[in-house]
Structures are given as structure tokens and as C-alpha cells.
Amino acid sequence: MKANFSFWAHFCYVLRIATMISLCTSTKAIAQGFEPDHYLSYHIKAMPFSTESISLSDKFIDWTEFIASNAFKLFNPALKIHDGNEFAAQYPDLHYAAYKLVDAESITINQAIHVSNQFGEFDIDQLNPNYLLLPTRDGYLHGRAENDAVTQVADHYLCYDIPEQIIEAVDGVVSDIFQTREFSTIKATRLCTPTAKIHDGNQYDIINDVNSNHLMCFEIEKRRLFKIMLFFNQFGAQKALVSRDSEICLPSTLTITPDVCGDSAPDDNGICGGICENPGDVCQTSEDGQSCGCVTPPPPACKDTAPDDNGVCGGTCPNAGDVCEASADGTTCGCVTPPPPACKDAGPDESGVCGGTCPNAGDTCETSADGTTCGCVPQPPSCGDIGPDDNGICGGVCATVGDVCQAISGGPDADGAYCGCVTPSPPACGDTGPDDMGVCGGVCPNAGDVCQIISGGPNADGGYCGCVTPPPSHLDMDPFEPLSH
Numbered sequence: 001m002k003a004n005f006s007f008w009a010h011f012c013y014v015l016r017i018a019t020m021i022s023l024c025t026s027t028k029a030i031a032q033g034f035e036p037d038h039y040l041s042y043h044i045k046a047m048p049f050s051t052e053s054i055s056l057s058d059k060f061i062d063w064t065e066f067i068a069s070n071a072f073k074l075f076n077p078a079l080k081i082h083d084g085n086e087f088a089a090q091y092p093d094l095h096y097a098a099y100k101l102v103d104a105e106s107i108t109i110n111q112a113i114h115v116s117n118q119f120g121e122f123d124i125d126q127l128n129p130n131y132l133l134l135p136t137r138d139g140y141l142h143g144r145a146e147n148d149a150v151t152q153v154a155d156h157y158l159c160y161d162i163p164e165q166i167i168e169a170v171d172g173v174v175s176d177i178f179q180t181r182e183f184s185t186i187k188a189t190r191l192c193t194p195t196a197k198i199h200d201g202n203q204y205d206i207i208n209d210v211n212s213n214h215l216m217c218f219e220i221e222k223r224r225l226f227k228i229m230l231f232f233n234q235f236g237a238q239k240a241l242v243s244r245d246s247e248i249c250l251p252s253t254l255t256i257t258p259d260v261c262g263d264s265a266p267d268d269n270g271i272c273g274g275i276c277e278n279p280g281d282v283c284q285t286s287e288d289g290q291s292c293g294c295v296t297p298p299p300p301a302c303k304d305t306a307p308d309d310n311g312v313c314g315g316t317c318p319n320a321g322d323v324c325e326a327s328a329d330g331t332t333c334g335c336v337t338p339p340p341p342a343c344k345d346a347g348p349d350e351s352g353v354c355g356g357t358c359p360n361a362g363d364t365c366e367t368s369a370d371g372t373t374c375g376c377v378p379q380p381p382s383c384g385d386i387g388p389d390d391n392g393i394c395g396g397v398c399a400t401v402g403d404v405c406q407a408i409s410g411g412p413d414a415d416g417a418y419c420g421c422v423t424p425s426p427p428a429c430g431d432t433g434p435d436d437m438g439v440c441g442g443v444c445p446n447a448g449d450v451c452q453i454i455s456g457g458p459n460a461d462g463g464y465c466g467c468v469t470p471p472p473s474h475l476d477m478d479p480f481e482p483l484s485h
Contacts, residue, residue: 035090035212035213035251036155036213036214036215036251037077037078037089037090037091037094037251038077038078038079038080038087038089038174038248038249038250038251039075039076039077039078039096039215039248039249040075040076040078040174040176040178040245040247040248040249041073041074041075041076041098041217041245041246041247041248041249042073042074042075042076042178042227042242042243042244042245042246043072043073043242043243043244043245043246044071044072044073044074044229044240044241044242044243045072045240045241045243046070046071046072046097046238046239046240046241047238047239047240048238049070050070050235050236050238051067051068051069051070051102052067052068052099052199052235053065053066053067053068053199054066054067054068054132054197054198054199055197055198055199056132056156056158056195056196056197056198057195057196058158058193058194058195058196058206059193059256060109060111060127060160060193061107061109061129061158063198064107066101066102066104066129066132067101067102067103068099068100068101068102068132068235069099069100069101069102070099070100071097071098071099071235071238071240072098072099072100072131073097073098073131073246074095074096074097074098074136074229074231074240074242075095075096075097075098075133075249076095076176076177076178077089077090077091077092077093077094077095077176078174078175078176078248079174079175079176080172080173080174080175080248081172081173081174082118082170082171082172082173083118083172087118091150091154093137093138093150094135094136094137094150094151094154095135095136095137095138095231096133096134096135096136096157097133097134097136097231097233097235097238098131098132098133098134098159099131099132099134099235100130100131101129101130101131101132104128104129104130104131105128105129105130105161107128107129108126108127108128109126109127109128109129109160110125110126111125111126111127111256112124112125112256112257112259113125113127113254113255113256113257114254114255114257115191115214115216115252115253115254116252116253117216117250117251117252117253118250119167119170119185119188119216119218119250120165120167120168122165122188122216123257124162124163124165124191126162126163127160127161127162127191128160128161128162129158129159129160129161130159130160130161130190131159132156132157132158132159132195132197133156133157133158133159133192134156134233134234134235135150135151135152135154135155135156135233135234136151136231136232136233137150137151137231137232137233138177138229138230138231139229139230139231139232139237151233151234153207154207155194155195155206155207155208155213156194156195156196156197156204156206157192157193157194157195157215158192158193158195159190159191159192159215159217160190160191160192160193161189161190162188162189162190162191164187164188164189165187165188165189166186166187167185167186167187167188167218168186169184169185169186170184170185170186170218171183171184174248178225178227178242178245179223179225179245181223181245183220183221183248184220184221185218185219185220185248186219187218187219188216188217188218188219189217189218189219189247190216190217190247190249191214191215191216191217191252191254192214192215192216192217192249193214193254194206194207194208194209194213194214199234199235204234211253211254211255212251212252212253213251214251214252214253214254215249215250215251215252216249216250216252217247217248217249217250218247218248218249218250219246219247220245220246220247220248222244222245222246223244223245224243224244225242225243225244225245226241226242226243227241227242228240228241228242229242258274258275259273259274259275260274260275261274261275261276261283261292261293261294262274262283262291262292262293262294264292265290265291265292266285266289266290266291266292270285270289271285272284272285272292272293274292276294277294278294278296280296280297281294281295281296281297282294282295282297283295298316299314299315299316300315300316301315301316301317301318302315302316302317302324302333302334302335303315303332303333303334303335305324305333306331306332306333307326307330307331307332307333311326311330312326313325313326313333313334315333317335318335319335319337321337321338322335322336322337322338323335323336323338324336339357340355340356340357341356341357342356342357342358342359343356343357343358343365343374343375343376344356344373344374344375344376346365346374347372347373347374348367348371348372348373348374352367352371353367354366354367354374354375356374358376359376360376360378362378362379363376363377363378363379364376364377364379365377379397380395380396380397381395381396381397382396382397382398382399383396383397383398383403383405383419383420383421384396384405384418384419384420384421386419387417387418387419388407388417388418388419392407392417393407394406394407394419394420396419396421398421399421400421400423402423402424403421403422403423403424404421404422404424405419405420405421405422406419406420406422407419408420408422425443426441426442426443427441427442427443428442428443428444428445429442429443429444429449429451429465429466429467430442430451430464430465430466430467432465433464433465434453434463434464434465438453438463439453440452440453440465440466442465444467445467446467446469448469448470449467449468449469449470450467450468450470451465451466451467451468452465452466452468453465454466454468
């Protein structure tokens with residue numbers, strides 16, 4: 001025994017409590033709160049034999065028709081002592097009769113759930129419906145009442161067979177109207193959930209549809225006894241022979257474990273319903289429709305969103321570079337092309353080029369000498385936009401490289417001169433010396449003369465550039481002219 005108490009002392013105490021329970025005639029209406037009582041179940045043989053057509057619906061099955069055969073178990077509310085803690089029955093007048101559901105074992109529910117109670121934590125993934133628990137009253141104590149307050153406002157339960165849940169041995173004492181006994185259990189075999197029921201045209205809905213309103217039943221060492229009991233419920237009145245005890249059932253909390261996306265295939269409609277590890281991801285069907293997987297959905301389009309509480313829009317724009325901004329009245333979002341950054345606020349790109357805007361028209365955004373910053377630089381005027389200065393000199397820029405801006409006479413100005421771009425004449429041969437390769441490039445006044453280096457000049461190497469008439473080509477000579485000797 002885990003509890004540190006004298007068994008016989010508690011036996012007398014529990015027996016006294018059980019006697020008080022059995023003599024209680026309270027007619028308090030039951031609204032079972034968040035937890036059912038503890039129950040001790042018994043095998044019974046009930047007369048007369050009867051069957052009932054019913055429909056049931058709970059968190060695992062939708063409305064399903066069943067045939068409920070004759071009552072074969074009776075559940076008594078019980079006082080339980082375990083680990084030094086005493087759990088009294090809250091509703092000592094509320095019993096349950098168990099009715100076997102014909103052919104219900106052919107139904108299999110594959111659903112991951114987690115159950116917790118005073119005996120441990122349990123993870124279960126398969127359930128098979130077995131029997132119905134019907135709210136029931138002790139006929140010897142209370143007589144038969146068709147509209148009994150206790151049974152009319154109490155929940156029904158659909159009990160499922162579950163894979164054996166083995167636990168470390170638990171010991172205690174349990175007491176009901178039939179007996180007080182020690183118990184020891186090592187496994188759970190059934191789980192009961194609140195269910196709605198339709199019978200004889202009447203529908204009985206779930207009253208306490210909360211996670212804590214469940215029963216898990218644990219096998220105990222069976223003890224034979226002989227009791228005769230009269231009980232009644234919505235199926236009528238029956239007399240039963242109680243032959244032996246069977247299980248102790250504990251109030252339990254059940255939570256449904258959501259499916260993980262990818263662990264199951266799409267349903268018949270091609271829809272996936274599992275959960276994803278990353279918040280915001282959605283469980284979607286693969287392209288071939290055979291599997292499920294988590295996908296990060298694309299952000300909404302700017303036009304499909306509204307500003308948040310701070311007036312900020314967060315949708316996406318189809319054109320790269322556009323930004324999603326709130327409308328002037330702050331009610332809608334739209335894509336806007338932002339102005340380019342100011343030159344001074346933008347750095348050079350990877351090619352060292354600056355692209356910002358300048359406040360003054362005509363200025364250009366150029367890279368600094370060290371290549372790290374951008375700044376606006378004024379550009380000189382074009383040649384022709386201004387006239388010659390006081391000295392008759394023009395200073396504008398020409399579009400063609402190599403051209404020079406110079407004063408041209410005969411213009412519209414008062415002094416008869418204006419500025420224009422002129423392609424300068426090449427230098428005269430003799431005004432330039434030979435280049436590094438000894439080649440002269442000036443022009444000669446006589447057509448056909450060539451500018452070439454002439455030795456004996458004033459240069460240090462003795463060469464200068466001058467115009468020379470080349471000797472005639474033999475192709476240019478008259479073939480009939482006699483050769484000079």
C-alpha cells in the first residue's frame with residue numbers, strides 16, 4: 001500500500017461514509033461541473049432482457065446508429081483513497097448502467113489523444129466503441145421516476161476499448177454502497193467520453209463538453225459478491241444480479257493531439273489538415289496530390305491589405321522598387337514608385353557610379369575623388385549658351401570631343417561675334433616636331449606634298465618636320481618621253 005494509514009481504521013471510516021451515502025435521499029439536480037465522480041463497476045445479469053435503437057455522437061464519431069443490448073455492467077459512485085488523498089463522491093445518487101453496443105467493435109477511430117488523471121499520463125492513438133453508459137438510479141432507495149431530476153440532467157458516456165496502458169502498480173481503498181475494499185491496478189483498458197444520444201425521438205445533448213469530463217477505467221482484481229439491485233433509467237426499470245466487481249474508473253482530462261502535417265495523406269477532397277512547426281506556414285497538398293507538406297504562403301499583395309494600427313502597409317508590389325503605402329485617407333494600401341534618393345544620401349554603386357538626384361537643375365551626381373561618397377557638381381555651360389567674354393574668349397563645352405568653343409564673327413550680337421564649336425585645323429608641317437616614332441603629322445600647303453622628317457635640323461637629333469614633294473611614280477611618267485641622261 002502506498003498510503004501510510006491503518007487499513008482497519010480507514011475501513012471503519014470509509015464504511016461509515018459509504019453507509020451515509022447509501023442512506024442519502026437528496027434530490028439535488030446534477031450538473032456535473034468539470035469532473036465526474038470515481039466509479040466502481042460490476043458485472044450484472046439484468047432482467048427483463050431488452051434492446052434499444054439509439055444514435056450517438058461525440059468528439060470522435062458523428063451521429064451513428066447502434067443497437068444497445070441488455071445492461072451488463074453497473075457503475076456505482078465511489079469514495080477513493082489513494083496516496084493519502086481522499087476523493088468523496090460528489091453525486092452519490094448518480095449511477096450508470098452499461099449497455100453493450102452490437103457490432104460496434106467493427107468501428108476503429110485512429111486519432112492521437114493525450115489523457116491525464118491521478119494515475120498518470122497516457123498517449124493513445126486508437127479507439128473502438130464498446131458500450132454506452134446511461135444515467136441510472138437505485139430503484140430500492142428512490143423508486144421509479146420517469147422524469148427523475150438526477151438522470152435527466154446528467155451526461156451519457158460512450159466507452160471505448162483502448163490499447164492496454166500499463167502503469168506502475170497503484171494501490172488504494174475504494175468504497176461504494178456494496179462494499180469497501182482494497183484495490184491494486186497496473187493497466188487501463190477503457191476510456192469513456194461524454195456523448196449526445198437520440199432515443200425514442202428525444203435528443204439528449206452533451207451537458208459538460210469540457211476536456212476534464214472523461215473517465216478512464218483500470219482493471220482491478222475481481223471479487224465475487226451477491227447483490228440484488230433494482231435500477232431504472234431512460235430505458236426502463238430492471239432488476240439485476242450483481243456477481244463481481246470489475247474496474248475502477250477515474251475522472252480524466254482528454255486533449256486531442258493535432259496531426260502533424262506530412263504524417264497523413266490528403267483527405268477525399270484533397271485537403272491537408274495537419275499543423276506546421278513554423279507559425280504562419282500552412283499544410284498544403286503536393287503537386288501530385290498524394291502527400292501533405294508545410295509551405296510558407298506568399299505575402300499578400302499590397303492592394304489586398306489595409307493599413308495596420310500604426311497606419312503602415314505591408315503587402316508586396318508587382319514592380320521591383322515600388323513600395324506599399326497607405327492612401328491619403330489612411331484606409332487602403334497601394335503601390336507607389338518612391339522618388340530616387342538625394343545624391344548626398346546615396347553611395348557609389350559597385351561600378352563607382354553615383355545615381356542620386358541633385359537639387360539644382362544641371363548639376364550632376366558624381367563620385368568623390370576617394371570613391372566613397374557622392375556629391376552634386378555644377379556643370380559648365382554649353383558652347384553657344386553664352387557669348388564671348390570681355391576678351392573675346394568663349395568658355396563653353398562642346399558636345400564633340402576635340403572641338404573647341406571659339407568666337408565666330410558675323411553673329412547676332414552687337415559686336416558681331418558669338419560662341420560656337422569649331423573643329424580646329426590640324427597644325428602646319430614644321431609647327432610640330434616628329435613624334436616618338438620619328439613620324440611627322442602636320443599638313444602641307446601644297447597638295448601632294450608630304451610632311452616628313454628632314455635631317456640636319458635644329459633639333460638635338462638633327463631632324464625636323466618639313467614639306468617635301470615626293471618624286472613622281474613611274475606610273476605617272478610619259479612612256480614616249482625620252483629618258484634624260
